[in-house]
Amino acid sequence: MQDATTRTDGSPAPGPVRGPDTVDDDTVRAALGRYLTRTSGHRTEITHFSRKSSGFSWITFGFEARSASGADRMLILRVGPPNGLFAPYSVQPQVHALQSLAGTGVPVPALVAFEQGGAEIGHPFFICEHIEGAVPAPWAASMLADGHKRAIALQFLSILGKLHRIDARATPLATRPDKSDERAEVGAVAAWRASLARPTARYYPLLDWGGKWLQDNCPLPPRRTIVHGDYRIGNFIERDGTIVAILDWELTHVGDPHEDLAWALMPTFNARSRKLYGVIERAEVIDLYQRASGITVSARSLAFYEAFALYQAAAIQMCAVRAFEVDRFNDMRMAVMASQMPSIIRAFERALEAAA
Template sequence: MQTLIDDATLAPKIADYLGAQLGHPVEIGPVRRFPVGFSWLTYSVPVSGIDGDTGTRELILRLGPDYGLFAPYSARPQVLSMQSLEGSDVPVPRAYWSSDDPSILGAPFMFCEKVSGEAVVPWVSANEPGLEDGYRRRLAEQFIDSLAALHRVEWQSKPVAELAHGITAQNAARLNVEHWEAQIARWAMRPYPLAEWGLRWLKAHCPEAPRVSIVHGDYRTGNFLEHGGRITAILDWELVHLGDPHEDLGWASLPMYMGGSKLICRLAEPEWFYARYGEKVGFEVSMRSVRYYQALSLLKLAATHMAAARCFEEGRFNDMRMPAMGSQIATCLRQMEKTIEGAR
């Protein structure tokens, strides 16, 4: 049975929860939902009295409702990853409190700090005005360097090690493919022979990772904030996991994030992107692995669109973006096929 999130009743629930965590009462201002995303719900929450004074601090609350695209949710992977990156060269919001107990706020949730900045929209046409070249170059440098910093993190002694589950450089790709195979089996409403063919190819051509790294899973424009030419925060860690760092490269370099340009995420020339990343991360980029993960990324996108179509058809998410996403399944699978044929 679905648990509908009633925005009007969130403030007193939040006040009770934060008061219990802090050991003293707090006051909650107007809770505002951001009209973004297809999965987790995101809210701005003004809180007075966090430090025992009358000052107001604005927090971000993320809720994973049971009717969401990737439900059921757990906040734990995001929180473990964000906590593991505190003090690193990866700009992430500070994670505060979280729980997967839906009885508290109606769904799994996490609170983190609110960071200033705006998201760069990735889905614009190449014919529309873009970023000024110098500004774009500065953002691109930080975009690349933050990704390399993420993949350099020695995670074995950090909270995110809880997600390891026996992963190695040798089995990382295989485990990843099997995960998405299970998602397709759960979400698809009809057989997709091309997806099954893609899964067989991916299992038969698994590359060995140069190392096991924290992988963001959705690293692209649209998922970072920038202010005054500086990337202030990398956002949306819901697909985070441990795996081959080439996965984030493959995802970022998908054509749908180029906006009709020839630039990775409409920011960086591909040759320079891979060269700078390799220099910063400490290993040479394998273009064979990048192409492999481009194919897997297109399968992931197709699976996501399958989830959206099922979400809408089952009446769990009455949002017309869901059937629109479902209409893109065949396109993604066809692009996956072309990518695989080009990798042979």
């Protein structure tokens, strides 16, 4: 029998615990001022600088850049911490997504600057425009009127359709060589398998076996599209009943569009409802999406990606637990994520049976 620290790929037992490695807000603020002064050629003062509480991965700051040139701007800074959920961080997926989608009809913040090497700040970061509006919490859907939620959900599906109509081959996201023996959608499954195979204190046999089954049985996509990777209620800004920006493009890749649809349908992101935003039935969601995207949804592929969504959710939980327990990322929300694993694994088992 396999013990709790041995994986099917032979990965080693957990290593020693590292000390805390944090991002200091005052240090970031001072470094940001130096960076913008250098790159703009004008002395820039950082005011109204504050850390945003939302999000589990990149650390987000809002600020005003006051320049000697007289051009004051409200901006957003996102920093990849060295001990965060998906460390080590790369700015490329988000930068490529924002560059690719500007002017396409998919609403995204305008990219201002980015540095993979960290420049003065010392950690990977990017800066984008600040967009006024509210970010809806998925669990607070019951507080909103059904008519409002339906209007937002219809826009949500329309934007997803626009995203999946874009020719990914003509964008910066298409950086991977087009080789006949490589499938990007299989690569997405393999990446999460590798994440779960990292040395952590917890091992789940069903995830080990299920991940291999997913990789071996990944269906061919109807076409390869830009996949957001975390397209859900709560990852957009709305203002006056309109979605004005889709957020959090760090998991963006080229793959099967069923992946985004399956993720959006997860009850976790719909206040535990099987209806999108608690108001649109599954059959109508599929019909609306097909019309918006021009893609015929495969029941088999959707079932596969619903299983994959739960597998991915389990992998993210384990990333969070590792970030808190091993890398000492100071966010108490991550500390409780291990308690959610039993329910995720039970749901994953049922989803695998439906997909097989």
